[in-house]
Amino acid sequence: MVIKKSLRTRFRYIKFRLLSAHPFHGDFEGKLRAHINMLLGLSHAPSIKLLSFDSEGNGLLRCDSASFTEVRQAMLFFYDKDYRIKLLKSSGTIKSLFSN
Amino acid sequence: MGRFFDLHVNFDWKDFSLEGYSKVFYPNVITGGNRYDPARINIARVGNQDKPLPQKYDLIHFAGFNVDGDRLALVREKGRAVEVCVSNIKDALYAGRIHQVRFFCDALRTYKVPFVFTSGASAIYEVKSPKEIAFIGEMLGFTQRAVLDSMSETASEILGDKGWL
Numbered sequence: 001m002v003i004k005k006s007l008r009t010r011f012r013y014i015k016f017r018l019l020s021a022h023p024f025h026g027d028f029e030g031k032l033r034a035h036i037n038m039l040l041g042l043s044h045a046p047s048i049k050l051l052s053f054d055s056e057g058n059g060l061l062r063c064d065s066a067s068f069t070e071v072r073q074a075m076l077f078f079y080d081k082d083y084r085i086k087l088l089k090s091s092g093t094i095k096s097l098f099s100n
Numbered sequence: 101m102g103r104f105f106d107l108h109v110n111f112d113w114k115d116f117s118l119e120g121y122s123k124v125f126y127p128n129v130i131t132g133g134n135r136y137d138p139a140r141i142n143i144a145r146v147g148n149q150d151k152p153l154p155q156k157y158d159l160i161h162f163a164g165f166n167v168d169g170d171r172l173a174l175v176r177e178k179g180r181a182v183e184v185c186v187s188n189i190k191d192a193l194y195a196g197r198i199h200q201v202r203f204f205c206d207a208l209r210t211y212k213v214p215f216v217f218t219s220g221a222s223a224i225y226e227v228k229s230p231k232e233i234a235f236i237g238e239m240l241g242f243t244q245r246a247v248l249d250s251m252s253e254t255a256s257e258i259l260g261d262k263g264w265l
Contacts, residue, residue: 084225
């Protein structure tokens with residue numbers, strides 16, 4: 001059986017930037033996780049991990065490749081009048097996110 | 101890269117090019133009357149079943165996603181396009197009514213009604229880039245290409261000469 005390379009890749013990495021009117025205080029990962037769980041439902045809450053998030057709002061998120069589409073959609077709807085996430089790039093490897 | 105238009109934002113902010121748009125529009129909204137300003141895009145905001153369609157408009161915006169197939173067939177007959185507003189999709193998602201949006205989008209495809217995705221933003225942080233709207237459209241069963249075309253080619257057809265006033 002031939003398995004595609006994309007299916008063999010376990011994780012998917014999403015580079016994003018939080019655009020915000022004010023510095024974002026509090027537990028950003030917790031807020032994002034709560035938001036994703038609320039939208040997707042706790043029954044199939046995907047496992048996500050915030051690998052980095054700096055004071056300028058640049059962040060890197062890791063999720064299972066199986067739930068990548070759902071997580072991306074949830075991130076697209078993480079917005080309000082004062083902040084939003086801008087998706088920059090996604091890839092199966094961290095290295096390719098930061099090349100060129 | 102083609103030109104992208106957002107036909108419906110509700111606030112004045114000049115630099116939309118950073119989001120990937122060539123131009124955005126602050127439309128006139130018709131609520132049942134026949135007001136028509138040829139220099140601006142006109143969006144008819146109608147209920148799902150109660151009101152007849154106005155006489156002159158560029159885009160039709162249904163107040164909710166629970167729309168009859170007959171209504172969509174009528175829009176198709178008139179050769180007009182339907183607005184699919186991202187801010188309304190967000191509201192439906194938060195209210196647990198995303199299935200209505202999916203049924204609505206399925207009906208759009210079934211009846212082959214032209215559609216245009218718009219942001220409907222009322223603040224800077226509600227503006228979505230064309231690429232991000234394409235991701236949202238993908239969630240609703242469209243292809244990314246179809247969504248991008250709706251903001252580029254379909255929007256250009258609607259605008260006609262208005263696009264570069």
